[in-house]
Amino acid sequence: MELQLIRTYRPKGTNGILLFNGAELCRTIELPWQNNQPRVSCIPEGKYRLRRRHTARFKAHFEVMDVKDRKYILFHAGNDAGKELRGCIAPVLQHTGEGKGSSSRAALEKMKDRLYPLMDNGHVITLTIKNAES
Template sequence: MHSQVEIVRLEDSTNGTLGALRVRGLVLCCTLEPPSLDNRQFVSSIPAGEYHCQRTHSQRFGNTFEVRNVPGRSRILFHPGNTVEDTSGCVLLGRHFGSLQGRRAVLRSRDACRDFLHQFQGCESFWLHIHPVTECRA
């Protein structure tokens, strides 16, 4: 089982919640979730905290991982997509941040998902720690 898997949240706005997925302190890829909307099913980002992730098969996305034990939520998957319109409360993965049609986005998502699955090859589950957005003050 992998240790020290985390999403470090960088930005939370009406355009979505952007972060970096790190494994053992090293950034693997970027993340995009919907904005924080009180953990409402299908429309909100995952609240900060610790969650168990289990390998699963999705008819739409194939082999992936599901974030479990999120109160009041189910079937939160890691999968490809670019903007918040591509997710129903799941975590989108990308190689870098960008913009599509004037919206915040993660780009090269299929490549990032392939890298993510390769990183967790042979792993059936892991613990994920999600950090809240923090403000840096100079």
Template sequence: MRKVDITRLEKSEEGTFGVLRLDGRVQCVTLEPPERGNRVGVSCIPAGTYTCRKVDSPSFGPTFEVTGVPGRTAILFHQGNVARDTHGCILLGSRFGRLGDERGVLDSRAAFTEFLDRCAGERTFQFTIEG
């Protein structure tokens, strides 16, 4: 079973920025919404350890869902670039950058595809968020 963890580096109104490691090795960067009390669709999730399971999202296709977050469901890993793209989920990117006036993650499609490729064959994995 894969071990996936995110270390959050920065929290601001522009978003919650972090680094995702897969089996202890840096895989990509992440963007979640700002901290807003774990409110559905607009907040990053609380730090902790969760189980992720493979799902087929109508909007994003094959991906993984973070389960066990109190009061929340449908928290997915998916593509996107800026905080407004998160919808309470976790965006994956190859690097941090800017799109116009907004900070975000870039090369999201490539990072997301690589993450799914590296997790091919996994149905579930343990997921830890720190910070």
């Protein structure tokens, strides 16, 4: 089962649309592209596997697996990439600026409601990240 993240790159942040089975699940925000530098850049385009993860800080969320030269790339709540993300991806319900959005916790709940039951039933969820202009 595949998620597609269609990105639009901007100088102050990266905005995206997250699709599941061709339908919009939510929007996303990330840091701008800075050559995959840890903690200051969004991750490279490509195909990745998602897994469930739980920590005291972020509670239930997702981890993007096997990102080249990076670790602990997460889908977690955040409404301002520049202030709240260090290379991770935040789901949002709408964009409010470059790398900014709103209602991230609600968007993350929507992702979990849709994807956790599939993962619990043994489905592998992949994430394909693409540029909107390609």
